[in-house]
Amino acid sequence: MATTDVLAPIRYVVDANGERTDIVIPVTTWQKMLATWKEVVELQEDQEDSVILQDWLQRRASGAAETVPLDVLERELLADGLLPG
Template identity: 45%
Template structure:
């Protein structure tokens, strides 16, 4: 669904002065938007992760990159809530 299509089906709620205060969308449209946003966020996070990894590889190649043991990595992931112990 395109932005133009969303604008065409959006309905607006107005206050007593006629100012738009809220937007009503069909539930399926709302779910579709949420899904698109989640995908976009995931892609941005993936790109950010790749950039961090590339930077680390460059530092490592220059002899500046820091390394940690798998035990330390596991402890960090658990502390960050990304891994269960």
């Protein structure tokens, strides 16, 4: 769906001076916009994760990456609430 198709049903509320003050968006349009936004955020996060991984792989290949034993990592993740305990 093209941007112009999504924006077509949007209506504007104007004040006495004709200035736009609010926007009225049909629920279906809003839901599509939220779904698209969620996809964009997820793609951005995936891209950021890839950059972090590539950086770490380069540091590991050069011997500059820091490593920790798995049990230490697990304790830290549990303490930070990132793993169910």
